[in-house]
Ligand SMILES: [Zn+2]
């Protein structure tokens with residue numbers, strides 16, 4: 001079985017990820033336009049009919065911008081919790097009731113040949129979740145908006161073979177940047193976003209031989225650079241004496257353009 005992942009867009013201007021086998025796939029978040037999603041899938045030779053659903057992490061616009069059209073035009077079912085649904089379904093957003101699939105937290109459901117489980121994370125939306133998507137003996141964990149890594153989230157993150165985790169801001173750039181004080185505090189808080197040092201330290205503490213692919217995601221436009229993310233991770237790993245084995249790869253996900261397809265199983 002083939003298992004491919006790619007990021008169509010990652011960051012505060014839009015988040016959308018694809019995970020698929022040779023026959024089926026799912027999207028995680030739809031924070032870019034439905035047209036961009038369709039065009040990208042076409043370019044990658046992935047027929048829209050093979051997409052079995054969209055998993056939504058929370059109701060912030062950078063995660064749901066393309067959702068309405070995606071459901072109306074392509075009838076895609078959307079999987080998220082009842083509480084997140086309540087906050088997505090505002091009067092001006094015309095999402096067909098047929099698209100709505102409510103999922104419970106921490107309970108497996110089956111979609112597109114995958115076993116999927118949603119887990120809670122701490123973030124400043126009414127509710128935010130991460131996803132663990134499993135197939136055969138591989139686990140993919142996606143946690144892109146979280147202010148700190150609580151015990152529950154840590155369990156799912158530590159079990160991943162492919163991990164998509166936020167590395168939102170460089171601590172120094174945020175502190176010395178132009179954001180107003182309240183916004184800086186919000187971002188740094190336990191319900192905001194993960195900074196480069198936070199993510200790097202967690203990875204250094206918890207990295208296992210089974211973690212093959214690390215994707216650092218949701219980079220801030222104003223308070224981070226891909227170079228800072230990589231530098232912080234490499235420095236943290238080298239201070240702790242962590243050397244990656246030949247199978248382990250690190251990717252920094254682009255803010256506004258798709259990555260190449262990343263294969264977990266070729
Ligand atoms: Zn976000």
Ligand SMILES: [Zn+2]
Nearest residue numbers: 060123125145
């Ligand atoms: Zn958010």
